[in-house]
Amino acid sequence: MKVLGYARRNPSAVLLVVQLLGVLVYPAMEGSSPGRVAFEILGIVVLGLAVVSVRATPGLTWVSVGLGIPAVVLSVLDAFNPAEPVVAISGVLHAAFYF
Structure with missing residues (x-):
């Protein structure tokens, strides 16, 4: 439960960790089609987390x-x-x- 509370208070930190994870796993995924699809899914997760991170102002959200x-x-x-x-x-x- 502490992790969820931290994630809600610091969405940018969660976004940073996920992006760093993507950088670390990219070399293992780039050689195959399933790896490429999995990496694109990770990219979609990063986009979603970025939207959550900027939702403090309605203009930036849109x-x-x-x-x-x-x-x-x-x-x-x-x-x-x-x-x-x-x-x-x-x-x-x-x-x-x-x-």
């Missing part, structure tokens, strides 16, 4: 959701069919989202 939903859709498309334009647009949306 901006993050507006950028996050297309980024999630393109991430799913990228996981199953990595085409050049999809990868590029997904990368741009992710960069704008995290900025």
